[in-house]
Amino acid sequence: DAKTTQPPSMDCAEGRAANLPCNHSTISGNEYVYWYRQIHSQGPQYIIHGLKNNETNEMASLIITEDRKSSTLILPHATLRDTAVYYCSDSGGYQKVTFGTGTKLQVIP
Amino acid sequence: NAGVTQTPKFQVLKTGQSMTLQCAQDMNHNSMYWYRQDPGMGLRLIYYSASEGTTDKGEVPNGYNVSRLNKREFSLRLESAAPSQTSVYFCASKVYEQFFGPGTRLTVL
Numbered sequence: 001d002a003k004t005t006q007p008p009s010m011d012c013a014e015g016r017a018a019n020l021p022c023n024h025s026t027i028s029g030n031e032y033v034y035w036y037r038q039i040h041s042q043g044p045q046y047i048i049h050g051l052k053n054n055e056t057n058e059m060a061s062l063i064i065t066e067d068r069k070s071s072t073l074i075l076p077h078a079t080l081r082d083t084a085v086y087y088c089s090d091s092g093g094y095q096k097v098t099f100g101t102g103t104k105l106q107v108i109p
Numbered sequence: 110n111a112g113v114t115q116t117p118k119f120q121v122l123k124t125g126q127s128m129t130l131q132c133a134q135d136m137n138h139n140s141m142y143w144y145r146q147d148p149g150m151g152l153r154l155i156y157y158s159a160s161e162g163t164t165d166k167g168e169v170p171n172g173y174n175v176s177r178l179n180k181r182e183f184s185l186r187l188e189s190a191a192p193s194q195t196s197v198y199f200c201a202s203k204v205y206e207q208f209f210g211p212g213t214r215l216t217v218l
Contacts, residue, residue: 034206043113043199043209044152087151095140095159097207098168101151 004088004100011106012082018075020103022088025069032091033064035073037084038102044087047073078107110135113210115200121216122190130185130213132200138208141183142201143167143175145194146212152199158183190217 005023012018024033032051036044048055048062050071055062061074075082087102116131134141139160144152144167154167156175164175172194174186183202187194195217201207 032205036207041197041212041214043201043211044207045209046206049206091205096154096157096165096167097142097201097203098154099144099152 003098004090006086006088006100006103008101009104009106011108012075012078014080014107014109015077018073018078018082018105018107020073020075020086020088020105021070022073022100023070024088024090027068027090029068033062033068033071034089034091035060035062035071036087036089036099037082038087039084047086049091078105080107080109083107112136113200113202113208115198115210115213117213118211119214121218122187123218124191126190127186127188128190128215129187130198130200130215131182132184132210133182134200134202134208135181136202136204136208137180138202138204139180140203141177142203142207143173143183143185144199144201145169145196146199147196155185155198190215192217 034049035047038044050062063072085102087099113134142157143155158164158177161180198213200210
């Protein structure tokens, strides 16, 4: 099973960029990297995904290393509403999608 | 579209009672999932269904059974509830990124 590891917590000053790392050392060559976030006890919400190239959407940017063993989610201008738990995952070999323990991001005023 | 719906939202059981958590999606997704999330913890995969007619065990399947009733519906059954099954249960579905339901908060006394 693919496993991901993330730091348990991070702080970021409001207005600064938040860089959240993820190691996915067992990811397969054709599996995508996905990022989600969970606010309070709501269901997680999709943020962004990528395979090899860096990706950007209206919410965030995703940088994937060339060997695909790690990725970084970037929130360019963190706001207080970005305080949440962030999970990285993969597309799941044979559709089996598991998550790590996530990173709790605290945005500080 | 309602997305992913779960019923009930809250449930209290006594040890040994049984119950079924219902999940439905209206996005025509092939894959569906059940996760549990204990307080302060990440998501753990209980069971998943890669397509209609198939189900597979996840990371923590003991004490649970599932049924993929049709393409829309995926139910989770606790045959004899135990206090260790007190948790928030999330259902999800996907083609690419996962869409999560709002969760069922279950307490077993």
